[in-house]
Amino acid sequence: MINKLINSLFLLLFAWVGFALANPVEQTIQRAVSENKLIAFYFKSQFCPYCSQVEEFVFSDEEVSKKLRNFLFVELDIRSEEGSKLARRFGVPGTPTLVIYDPKQDRVVSLIFGSRPKGDYLNTINKACKLYSIKTC
Known part of the structure; x- marks a missing residue:
C-alpha cells in the first residue's frame, strides 16, 4: 500500500516536472491545434532598431492588436535556440518578421x-x- 502511494507520488512529480520543463512553443502549437487557431510568430532581436519601430508603431496600434488577438501570439528572439530553429524552418529572412x-x-x-x-x-x-x-478579424 505504501509502495503504491510512493509510486503514485513519484509519477505525479515526474509528470509535473516534465510539464514544467516542456517546450513553451510546442505547448503553444498543441494549444493552437486543440483550439483550431493559427499562430502569429514574431521574430525579433534585442538590438534591432526596426523591431522597436514595429513594436511601437504597428503592434501597439489598437486595430492591429485587436486583429492579432485572433491568433496565438508568440514572440521569439531569433538568436535563441528555439527562435533560430523556427526561423530556419519558416524561411525567416531577418528581423522583424511576423509569420x-x-x-x-x-x-x-x-x-x-x-x-x-x-x-x-x-x-x-x-x-x-x-x-x-x-470572422472576428
Whole structure:
C-alpha cells in the first residue's frame, strides 16, 4: 500500500516536472491545434532598431492588436535556440518578421518582413483571416 502511494507520488512529480520543463512553443502549437487557431510568430532581436519601430508603431496600434488577438501570439528572439530553429524552418529572412502559421497543416500562411507601415501588416493579417474565414478579424 505504501509502495503504491510512493509510486503514485513519484509519477505525479515526474509528470509535473516534465510539464514544467516542456517546450513553451510546442505547448503553444498543441494549444493552437486543440483550439483550431493559427499562430502569429514574431521574430525579433534585442538590438534591432526596426523591431522597436514595429513594436511601437504597428503592434501597439489598437486595430492591429485587436486583429492579432485572433491568433496565438508568440514572440521569439531569433538568436535563441528555439527562435533560430523556427526561423530556419519558416524561411525567416531577418528581423522583424511576423509569420502566420497553421499548425494543423504545418504550413506558413503568410509572412511579412521588415519595418513596414501598419497597412502592410494589416494586409498580411487580413490575408490569413480571409483564407481561414476568421470572422472576428
